[in-house]
Amino acid sequence: xxxxxxxxxxxxxxxxxxxxxxxxxxxxxxxxxxxxxxxxxxxxxxxxxxxxxxxxxxxxxxxxxxxxxxxxxxxxxxxxxxxxxxxxxxxxxxxxxxxxxxxxxxxxxxxxxxxxxxxxxxxxxxxxxxxxxxxxxxxxxxxxxxxxxxxxxxxxxxxxxxxxxxxxxxxxxxxxxxxxxxxxxxxxxxxxxxxxxxxxxxxxxxxxxxxxxxxxxxxxxxxxxxxxxxxxxxxxxxxxxxxxxxxxxxxxxxxxxxxxxxxxxxxxxxxxxxxxxxxxxxxxxxxxxxxxxxxxxxxxxxxxxxxxxxxxxxxxxxxxxxxxxxxxxxxxxxxxxxxxxxxxxxxxxxxxxxxxxxxxxxxxxxxxxxxxxxxxxxxxxxxxxxxxxxxxxxxxxxxxxxxxxxxxxxxxxxxxxxxxxxxxxxxxxxxxxxxxxxxxxxxxxxxxxxxxxxxxxxxxxxxxxxxxxxxx
Amino acid sequence: xxxxxxxxxxxxxxxxxxxxxxxxxxxxxxxxxxxxxxxxxxxxxxxxxxxxxxxxxxxxxxxxxxxxxxxxxxxxxxxxxxxxxxxxxxxxxxxxxxxxxxxxxxxxxxxxxxxxxxxxxxxxxxxxxxxxxxxxxxxxxxxxxxxxxxxxxxxxxxxxxxxxxxxxxxxxxxxxxxxxxxxxxxxxxxxxxxxxxxxxxxx
Numbered sequence: 268x269x270x271x272x273x274x275x276x277x278x279x280x281x282x283x284x285x286x287x288x289x290x291x292x293x294x295x296x297x298x299x300x301x302x303x304x305x306x307x308x309x310x311x312x313x314x315x316x317x318x319x320x321x322x323x324x325x326x327x328x329x330x331x332x333x334x335x336x337x338x339x340x341x342x343x344x345x346x347x348x349x350x351x352x353x354x355x356x357x358x359x360x361x362x363x364x365x366x367x368x369x370x371x372x373x374x375x376x377x378x379x380x381x382x383x384x385x386x387x388x389x390x391x392x393x394x395x396x397x398x399x400x401x402x403x404x405x406x407x408x409x410x411x412x413x414x415x416x417x418x419x420x421x422x423x424x425x426x427x428x429x430x431x432x433x434x435x436x437x438x439x440x441x442x443x444x445x446x447x448x449x450x451x452x453x454x455x456x457x458x459x460x461x462x463x464x465x466x467x468x469x470x471x472x473x474x475x476x477x478x479x480x481x482x483x484x485x486x487x488x489x490x491x492x493x494x495x496x497x498x499x500x501x502x503x504x505x506x507x508x509x510x511x512x513x514x515x516x517x518x519x520x521x522x523x524x525x526x527x528x529x530x531x532x533x534x535x536x537x538x539x540x541x542x543x544x545x546x547x548x549x550x551x552x553x554x555x556x557x558x559x560x561x562x563x564x565x566x567x568x569x570x571x572x573x574x575x576x577x578x579x580x581x582x583x584x585x586x587x588x589x590x591x592x593x594x595x596x597x598x599x600x601x602x603x604x605x606x607x608x609x610x611x612x613x614x615x616x617x618x619x620x621x622x623x624x625x626x627x628x629x630x631x632x633x634x635x636x637x638x639x640x641x642x643x644x645x646x647x648x649x650x651x652x653x654x655x656x657x658x659x660x661x662x663x664x665x666x667x668x669x670x671x672x673x674x675x676x677x678x679x680x681x682x683x684x685x686x687x688x689x690x691x692x693x694x695x696x697x698x699x700x701x702x703x704x705x706x707x708x709x710x711x712x713x714x715x716x717x718x719x720x721x722x723x724x725x726x727x728x729x730x731x732x733x734x735x736x737x738x739x
Numbered sequence: 740x741x742x743x744x745x746x747x748x749x750x751x752x753x754x755x756x757x758x759x760x761x762x763x764x765x766x767x768x769x770x771x772x773x774x775x776x777x778x779x780x781x782x783x784x785x786x787x788x789x790x791x792x793x794x795x796x797x798x799x800x801x802x803x804x805x806x807x808x809x810x811x812x813x814x815x816x817x818x819x820x821x822x823x824x825x826x827x828x829x830x831x832x833x834x835x836x837x838x839x840x841x842x843x844x845x846x847x848x849x850x851x852x853x854x855x856x857x858x859x860x861x862x863x864x865x866x867x868x869x870x871x872x873x874x875x876x877x878x879x880x881x882x883x884x885x886x887x888x889x890x891x892x893x894x895x896x897x898x899x900x901x902x903x904x905x906x907x908x909x910x911x912x913x914x915x916x917x918x919x920x921x922x923x924x925x926x927x928x929x930x931x932x933x934x935x936x937x938x939x940x941x942x
Contacts, residue, residue: 284928285921293903295921297928299939307821309772320915323925335770348770355772389938399821399845413845415823417852417914425918427925431901433844463757464815464841497818499844520938528938563757584813588756681820683766690789700819702761704784 271538273435274502275470278410278535282393284427296430298422299392302378303330303365305356306683307397311420312359322363323426329387330360330367331378334683338646338673345370349684363423376649376675379403379617383487384651386516390505390532395428400617400699402494406486407513408505408535410470413494433499436469437543440477442551447733449627450485451619451697451716453477453549454492455557455567461547463565467497469545472537477551478503483512484623491618492699495564504536558604558729559701559714561592566701568604570719570731576600595703596711597691604729607713611694612643612724613706614670614717616680619697620648622655624717628697629661631721631736632668638727644671644686646678670724682706695723741854742911746835747881748808750872750891751798758812759819760846764828777828803875809882811868812839817846826853836882838889838898840865851904854911856884858898867894884909 272280279296287293308330315322322328335349345353353370360367368375374385379400382388390408394401397419404411418428438457444450458465471493473486481489486503493501510529513519520528555569566589568575577589577600593600598607614620614628625647637643645665647653653675656662662672679686680698688694688710697720701712713729722732768780785797793800799807810829816839817825826849829837836856850857860868871891872878881890884905889896900908907914918925933940 284925287903288901293901295918295925297925297932306769307823310774310823313773314915318915320919324929346770352770352772391936392939397821399819413821415821415826415845415849415852417823418848421852421915421918424915425922425925426929427918429903429914429918463818464843467815467841467843497815497843524938528936531936563759584754584756591755681761681766683769700759700761702759702819704765705761708765708784708789 271540271542273537273541273543274408274472274504274535275410275433275435275500276541278391278393279430279432281391287429291432293429293431295427296393297427298395300327300387300394301419301422302382302396303328303419304334304378304398305332305352306334307416308359308419309352309355310416311423312363314420315363315423320424322365322423325364327426328365328423329382330356330365331381332356332368332370332375333377334677334681336370336676337684338676338678338686340672340674373650376651377617377620377677379491380621380648380652383407384516384649386513386519389513389519389528390509391535395422399494400491402498402501403487403491403617405490405493405501406483406503407509408502408532410500410502412499433470434468434544436466436471436498436545436547438471438473438547438549439475440473440549440551441475442477443480444477444551444554448554448556449716449718450481450489451492452554452557454489455559455564455714456554457547457549458492458496458565459557459567461496463496463563465496466493469498470500470502471498472502472543479506482623483508484621487621488618492564495699505532556719556732557715558719559712560596560598560604561589562595562701562703563592564699564701564714566592567714570605570729572604574598574600574602574604605731607693607729609693609695609713609723609728610641611688611692612637612641612720613679613694613696613698614644614720615646615648615678616698617648617677618699619717620646620652622652624697625652625656625661626659628717628721629664631718631732632670632725633664635668635725637669637724641724641727643669643724644673644679646673647675649675679706695720695729740852740911740913743835743854743856743884743908745881745883745885746808747879748835749804749806749878750809750811750868750880751804751807751878752811752869752873753798754813754869756813757815757818760817760822760825761819763817763825764822768828769822769824774827777824778831780824781828781832803878806833808833808835809880810834810837811865811872812837814840816842818843821845823849826850826855830855838865838868851908852914854908856882856908858889858900860896860898864896868896
């Protein structure tokens with residue numbers, strides 16, 4: 268009998284090596300590929316060395332240095348602890364036969380920017396990696412999710428994971444986005460609406476006309492940040508846009524294999540009568556540019572709105588959370604968010620550092636200059652993105668506007684390298700997490716799209732990009 | 740992996756929601772290539788001030804809770820980054836079990852892989868536990884995984900845990916070793932799978 272299945276169901280079923288319980292709620296899941304970084308993988312390799320276990324399929328892993336490397340152009344010296352991580356990483360990749368893009372490699376970049384851009388993320392794959400933003404790969408109809416170091420070890424040794432099936436949530440974006448509104452705003456509006464744990468225990472599938480209209484890069488932003496509402500998987504059924512994107516990548520299959528694969532890929536979708544455990548519908552026309560005011564990604568408002576007043580919140584736990592966030596962020600209840608002054612602006616991260624993001628920000632900055640008292644940096648998502656941007660002259664727009672033009676890495680998104688906010692410094696940031704101390708001890712983060720970061724850097728305060736440029 | 744059967748110990752209340760892994764283990768403690776020294780990093784910015792001195796107001800710095808073995812937390816505990824260092828730090832500090840209304844998925848799995856028992860309970864039950872252990876005289880609990888019970892003064896709460904997770908916690912099993920028992924099955928699956936998806940064979 269035909270049982271209607273979601274795309275998520277189909278991917279999990281297709282990768283099930285064996286059921287671990289009666290109802291196949293837990294399965295041994297075959298994983299197609301991983302990407303490794305220098306800070307979550309070392310203990311996994313050490314465990315393999317101690318147990319004298321080989322890597323099951325070395326060709327299905329790629330190592331990329333991204334978290335600890337400096338991004339200042341020409342800076343090569345790194346602190347001793349970071350050097351120890353990068354050298355042990357190189358040693359592990361070499362000894363276990365895994366390809367590595369180290370700090371000086373021409374293809375180096377942020378893992379979730381590098382993997383798709385070279386064509387290593389293919390529709391229908393399951394990809395698990397030691398970084399929570401592995402959900403990015405859902406933009407290609409691949410099930411990507413983050414795992415801890417013990418599961419990296421499990422993957423490397425067995426090519427599988429012990430996996431518990433998630434619930435399914437459909438998020439439908441109805442209609443087209445208004446001018447000046449980006450996929451970052453969509454995902455921030457979703458997180459604000461369902462909460463920071465609203466999709467915990469679920470895999471999201473994004474559907475609807477608004478999603479189809481998005482570019483692949485915009486879809487990556489959406490899937491990337493789905494983890495901020497707890498989703499451990501975010502899928503978009505592959506379409507012709509995915510095929511076009513992949514056909515330009517260096518490692519996608521070619522010729523006969525391409526014909527075979529692309530035909531299969533285009534058939535990957537949820538059955539039309541599949542039932543989702545939860546449904547969320549977003550009206551595109553109601554979404555506006557978003558900014559966070561607090562210390563959790565769900566503490567966000569439209570740029571035209573005000574900082575909330577905790578006294579209006581009846582639930583004591585929520586009220587306390589707002590009070591705590593306002594104290595950390597040093598904000599007043601009722602303050603219009605577009606009056607919040609900033610001292611720093613950051614464009615980068617696996618959420619928003621791809622070429623379209625840089626073009627979008629550069630359009631805002633062209634012919635303008637950042638406000639005095641603001642320091643601004645732009646960190647391209649990969650060295651390929653950096654080269655492409657330079658070929659288009661975007662670097663000159665950024666530097667003329669007063670931005671520093673950097674080399675690639677995770678940089679100030681989590682500040683594991685030397686790109687750090689000072690205590691009490693306030694930053695407009697195109698990243699994904701506004702947690703306390705995330706970008707530096709005592710630093711204050713406001714999340715938003717890259718175009719909004721650019722507009723805010725120019726204004727010296729959080730600003731509505733729609734007022735700066737005649738928007739498409 | 741350390742086994743968990745029945746543990747008696749002090750429980751510390753941390754009621755805030757969305758306590759993320761950046762708060763549990765800040766980035767400056769992620770610079771090692773082994774698992775050592777993470778007890779110092781646990782809740783670092785909550786426990787220590789800018790000079791590195793303990794903040795007396797933080798509950799783990801108070802004598803009655805300092806030796807906590809259990810943590811009663813707010814919803815969505817462990818959200819954010821996948822860093823397993825958060826779990827290692829909790830265990831190195833001496834935490835054996837965390838009870839919360841909900842956990843972030845990656846963190847929840849990381850707990851299971853390390854023998855840290857993570858128990859999900861309803862909002863009302865978590866509140867009862869938070870209220871109880873907020874009093875130093877009543878902050879000792881006994882958690883019995885075999886019988887799936889949490890006992891404190893005048894209170895007994897049943898909890899549920901999936902049987903596979905329970906079994907591996909009780910026995911302290913090595914998951915990789917377990918899975919490699921299915922080595923031949925994985926090989927067979929892989930061979931068929933790659934034959935049907937030949938484009939996945941190439942790099």
